[in-house]
Amino acid sequence: MKYLKITFTFFLLVCQTSCQKNIVGTWYKCSKDGSYYEYKITDQYTIMLSSKSDIVWIHKVKQIDNGIIISDFDSSVNRLMTNNDTLIILSKTKDKIILKSSYTRDKLELNKVDFDFDKIDSTNLDSWKNKTISEFKKRAELINCSDLRTQKEKNIPTLNLDDTDDEEIPIFEEK
Numbered sequence: 001m002k003y004l005k006i007t008f009t010f011f012l013l014v015c016q017t018s019c020q021k022n023i024v025g026t027w028y029k030c031s032k033d034g035s036y037y038e039y040k041i042t043d044q045y046t047i048m049l050s051s052k053s054d055i056v057w058i059h060k061v062k063q064i065d066n067g068i069i070i071s072d073f074d075s076s077v078n079r080l081m082t083n084n085d086t087l088i089i090l091s092k093t094k095d096k097i098i099l100k101s102s103y104t105r106d107k108l109e110l111n112k113v114d115f116d117f118d119k120i121d122s123t124n125l126d127s128w129k130n131k132t133i134s135e136f137k138k139r140a141e142l143i144n145c146s147d148l149r150t151q152k153e154k155n156i157p158t159l160n161l162d163d164t165d166d167e168e169i170p171i172f173e174e175k
Contacts, residue, residue: 023068023089023097026117027110030145032153038136039110040117046070047117049133051140056129058120067099115139 027039040047041061046068048057059080062069067088072080086102099108121128147154 023063023092023099026113026115027097028113028143029108029110030143032148034145034147036140036143036145038113038117038139041068045073045120047120047132049136051137051145054133056132 024041024043027041029037029039031037036051038047038049043063044061046057046059046061048059049055058073060071060073062071064086067086069084069086070080071084085104087099087108088102089097090100090107091098095112097110097112099110100106101108117132118128
């Protein structure tokens with residue numbers, strides 16, 4: 001019986017360790033609007049790049065049993081919409097992982113990639129960022145994500161604020 005307990009405990013420990021490590025790696029996704037994203041998830045931090053901007057998002061990561069907690073570094077320039085967002089693992093395979101945000105309830109489906117980002121060079125951070133963004137843009141062009149939105153979804157209503165100069169706004173006095 002003691003041997004069975006030791007074997008079971010060892011099996012649980014190995015399973016938990018290997019399950020956590022599956023989320024660590026470099027991932028990508030194509031959004032419905034055709035934008036391309038890359039994520040590098042390590043035990044200490046995550047890097048995110050988007051074809052929509054030239055920003056390198058770097059945030060802290062804390063591994064938990066069923067996912068990760070992402071939060072801002074004290075020195076983070078680009079802040080998260082909500083600090084300490086928990087991403088729960090819904091499903092994972094060797095090549096794909098599906099996470100769910102505890103804050104937005106959105107699902108994030110990521111696909112494994114075979115390359116890796118250069119290690120963060122904190123002494124030459126601007127140079128590292130420029131090189132990372134340049135390499136990212138090349139990969140994004142090669143992937144060429146398709147815009148899967150319907151024509152109705154592509155038509156976003158706009159409001160022209162420049163036309164308000166001619167509009168007279170009535171002022172009512174309170175008695």
